[in-house]
Amino acid sequence: xxxxxxxxxCLFFLSTFAFSQDHGHDHNDxxxxxxxxxxxxxxxxxxxxxxxxxxxxxxxxxxxxxxxIYNIGPFSLPLPCMxxxxxxxxxxxxxxxxxxxxxxxxxxxxxxxxYVLVGGMVHNIRDNSFPDGEVEINNHGFHTTITLEDGKExxxxxxxxxxxxxxxxxxxxxxxxxxxxGITSFYDFSLTKNVVAMxxxxxxxxxxxxxxxxxxxxxxxxxxxxxxxxxxxxxxxIQDEVAKPFLGxxxxxxxxxxxxxxxxxLGLNLFGQIPIFGGSNVTGNIAVTLVLAVITFFVVNxxxxxxxxxxxxxxxxxxxxxxxILTPVEILGVFIKPVTLTLRLFANITAGHMVIVIFVxxxxxxxxxxxxxxxxxxxxxTVLTMFMMSIELLVAFIQAFVFTILTASYIGAATEEAxx
Amino acid sequence: xxxxxxxxxxxxxxxxxxxxxxxxxxxxxxxxxxxxRPIAEALKQREHDIQDSLDQAKKARQDMANLKAENEELxxxxxxxxxxxxxEAKEVRDRIVAEAKDKAKIEAQKIVADAKEQIEHQKMxxxxxxxNQVGAMSLNxxxxxxxxxxAGNAKQEAFVNELVGEIKLN
Numbered sequence: 001x002x003x004x005x006x007x008x009x010c011l012f013f014l015s016t017f018a019f020s021q022d023h024g025h026d027h028n029d030x031x032x033x034x035x036x037x038x039x040x041x042x043x044x045x046x047x048x049x050x051x052x053x054x055x056x057x058x059x060x061x062x063x064x065x066x067x068x069i070y071n072i073g074p075f076s077l078p079l080p081c082m083x084x085x086x087x088x089x090x091x092x093x094x095x096x097x098x099x100x101x102x103x104x105x106x107x108x109x110x111x112x113x114x115y116v117l118v119g120g121m122v123h124n125i126r127d128n129s130f131p132d133g134e135v136e137i138n139n140h141g142f143h144t145t146i147t148l149e150d151g152k153e154x155x156x157x158x159x160x161x162x163x164x165x166x167x168x169x170x171x172x173x174x175x176x177x178x179x180x181x182g183i184t185s186f187y188d189f190s191l192t193k194n195v196v197a198m199x200x201x202x203x204x205x206x207x208x209x210x211x212x213x214x215x216x217x218x219x220x221x222x223x224x225x226x227x228x229x230x231x232x233x234x235x236x237x238i239q240d241e242v243a244k245p246f247l248g249x250x251x252x253x254x255x256x257x258x259x260x261x262x263x264x265x266l267g268l269n270l271f272g273q274i275p276i277f278g279g280s281n282v283t284g285n286i287a288v289t290l291v292l293a294v295i296t297f298f299v300v301n302x303x304x305x306x307x308x309x310x311x312x313x314x315x316x317x318x319x320x321x322x323x324x325i326l327t328p329v330e331i332l333g334v335f336i337k338p339v340t341l342t343l344r345l346f347a348n349i350t351a352g353h354m355v356i357v358i359f360v361x362x363x364x365x366x367x368x369x370x371x372x373x374x375x376x377x378x379x380x381x382t383v384l385t386m387f388m389m390s391i392e393l394l395v396a397f398i399q400a401f402v403f404t405i406l407t408a409s410y411i412g413a414a415t416e417e418a419x420x
Numbered sequence: 421x422x423x424x425x426x427x428x429x430x431x432x433x434x435x436x437x438x439x440x441x442x443x444x445x446x447x448x449x450x451x452x453x454x455x456x457r458p459i460a461e462a463l464k465q466r467e468h469d470i471q472d473s474l475d476q477a478k479k480a481r482q483d484m485a486n487l488k489a490e491n492e493e494l495x496x497x498x499x500x501x502x503x504x505x506x507x508e509a510k511e512v513r514d515r516i517v518a519e520a521k522d523k524a525k526i527e528a529q530k531i532v533a534d535a536k537e538q539i540e541h542q543k544m545x546x547x548x549x550x551x552n553q554v555g556a557m558s559l560n561x562x563x564x565x566x567x568x569x570x571a572g573n574a575k576q577e578a579f580v581n582e583l584v585g586e587i588k589l590n
Contacts (some may be wrong), residue, residue, distance in 0.1 A: 065428040066436060082435075121428070173431035181431035189435040198443045205447070209455035216462035221469065235459060255460050256452030264447050287432035291440040350429055 056361035060354045062105060064281040067120035067193040068095045069106055071278055076100045079196060081122060085117060085186040088128075091115065095122070096191070097134060111135045115186075116159055116168060120193075123157065124169040124186040131159070137161045174287075182267035195289065197280035200266040219383060238262050242405050244253045246412035254411055257299060261292065262404040268398030273389065283399070284349035286342060301334065304414040310389075337410055341403060346397050352392040359384045557587060 005096040071079040078096030085091070091113045098108025098117035106120025112134050114125050157168040162322055173181030191199075192379055210232065215228040222230050243258050268282040282288055310316060312330040315323055359381045367374030561583050 022480075056528060061427050061429075066433060171428075172434055174434055174437060175431045179427075179430045187434050189438060191439070192433075192435065194436055195439040195443070198440065202443055202447055206451055209451050209459070213455040213458045213462075216459055220462065220465070234462070235456075236463065238459065239463070252460065256456045257448060259456040260448040260452045261450075262446070264444060281429065285429045285432075287436035288440045290432050291437055291444060295444060297440070346429070 002117055031304070056358050056365060059361055060357040061227075062119055063279070063351045063357045064284055064350055065119070065121065065189065066191055066281075066285055067100075067106060068117060068122045068188075069100055069120050069121075070193050073276060075095055075102050075105065079117070079191050079193065081188075081190040083113075083124075083186055083190065085114075085121060085124060087185065088114065101310055109136060111137050111159070111161070116395075118157060118159075121171065121391055122188055122190065123171065124184070126167045126169045126185055130166055135161070142144050193278060193280050194282045194285055197271055197282050198268065198288075198315050200270050201264070205267050234262075234266075235259065238401075238404060242408045244403075245417070246405070246408040248412070250415055254299075254303075255410070258408055261296070261407055265292070265345065265403055266396060266400035268383070270393075270402055272316060272349065272353065273392055273396060280355070281350060282354050282355045283345055284351075286346045289342045289346040292403070293341040293346070296341060296410065297335075297338040298412045300337075300407075300410045303411060307418040308414045309418060310418075337406075341406060345399050345403055352388065352395055356385055356388050356392070359388060 043169060068079055068081060072080055078094045081091070081093050081095050083091045086416050093112055095108075095117065097110060097112045099110045100106050100120075106115030106117060111125065111130070114130050115122050115130055116125060116129070116137065117123075157170070158165040160166075160169055169184040169186065170181070172184045172186060173179075175181045208227065212228050212231045215225070219225065219228075238259060239251075239255065242262075243255050247254055265283055268288070269275070272280050272282055272284070312334065313327055315326050315330070318326060362381050362384075363374055363377045366377045561580070563584060565580055
């Protein structure tokens with residue numbers, strides 16, 4: 001047993017160090033996306049590009065974000081892109097056409113149909129006069145400029161082509177500008193890294209649970225065996241500790257939904273923990289948690305009975321003047337519940353992923369390319385990262401459980417019969 | 421705003437929203453319906469089976485206990501019956517023996533009484549016989565004495581003695 005632990009630590013340490021070397025290499029080549037240019041994007045010519053300092057925050061953001069390529073170890077696997085621009089219609093192609101470097105940060109050498117790959121994510125070149133088809137661009141020439149627009153700082157990305165800077169549009173997001181996003185010139189419906197991770201988890205879970213269900217059918221009346229026992233422990237835990245206490249006699253109706261939530265979230269949480277396999281941050285992406293919370297919101301409110309709505313709009317047994325305060329609070333509560341579900345899961349998983357990236361990032365902050373210092377910090381970060389990863393393993397289970405138990409309690413409250 | 425602009429995970433991407441929605445619904449309707457539901461059913465069935473088995477075992481144990489109690493009761497009854505029968509038999513035997521004894525006693529008494537009567541009769545008959553004999557003998561003797569008298573005194577006396585000596589009381 002001790003030998004296994006030792007070899008695991010060695011392997012882990014080596015991979016951390018290899019990761020650091022990989023990044024150092026990037027940095028010296030200037031492939032990083034942390035470069036800043038002071039040039040105005042509308043000015044002719046590309047100007048001088050200065051290489052930025054290593055920025056652990058930006059590196060962490062890059063590593064936890066969704067990508068249009070799938071990184072396994074140093075390799076970038078292409079993914080199918082499905083892009084829609086209202087002006088130009090649909091574009092379907094493989095992200096391999098962007099020609100990213102295997103060790104790079106996902107900046108493409110080639111622009112395809114007016115789209116470029118910046119930091120592993122597809123962006124659209126705003127100017128329609130940019131030539132269509134596959135165009136070789138200078139991948140050293142990604143510029144980020146900060147401009148002031150309506151008193152707000154705004155980041156403008158641009159690429160250098162034909163000695164001219166072309167402004168690059170950010171991706172359309174559904175936050176309505178609250179978090180700095182908004183609708184832009186294109187929508188990305190690609191099978192991104194997160195989507196692929198979800199499909200893999202879906203396939204794994206389907207295989208796992210169909211074989212377990214088959215085992216129950218074939219081995220009816222016999223004791224469970226193998227993976228059946230493992231899954232039964234979790235299954236019975238959710239069934240007896242979550243579904244039954246909160247839902248009473250209606251537990252069977254909502255069991256598939258609760259189980260789906262738990263195992264979908266748990267599967268994605270755990271899948272994201274595998275460092276070599278892309279470390280996809282799926283449940284740490286607000287889009288994913290938002291969809292789960294919105295589905296929960298509909299399941300809760302579409303199953304709400306008279307008693308539930310009465311308690312929201314006209315709380316019985318409370319003086320009328322209190323009701324005028326209580327009713328708005330209750331109505332707000334209906335919408336706050338899915339928001340908290342969204343943010344809790346998102347924040348927990350994202351924080352875990354970021355902390356791990358930042359621990360590894362310490363190697364560059366303290367090492368600054370020197371071997372000795374890098375090696376010393378790598379040992380320290382490895383210990384810290386391993387500690388963090390064990391906590392994250394716990395968090396993976398806790399957050400899946402918390403999401404499920406809260407959903408069960410909301411459904412339970414919505415379907416509870418009047419008892420007074 | 422550089423922080424938020426770079427922090428892409430907090431801005432929900434339309435594509436990811438769409439795919440998550442699709443994949444989760446697919447997950448729910450396939451795995452939920454064709455795996456979670458049957459597993460829950462199987463678990464419920466097994467729970468019922470286990471409960472049934474336990475109930476049955478409990479019932480069997482109860483039945484066994486009942487049977488045992490019944491047997492014991494029967495045994496006790498049989499024992500009681502036996503002792504009762506034995507007691508009765510003893511009584512009957514005692515009675516029969518007593519009756520037999522009584523009867524025997526009466527019979528014996530009767531026999532004895534008969535015997536006594538018989539003896540009495542015999543005795544009386546013997547005495548009568550004796551009396552008759554003695555009378556006849558006396559007459560004989562008297563006849564002979566008278567005859568001797570007629571022949572001499574001394575001689576008569578000796579004769580009488582001779583005669584008396586001849587008389588043998590049987």
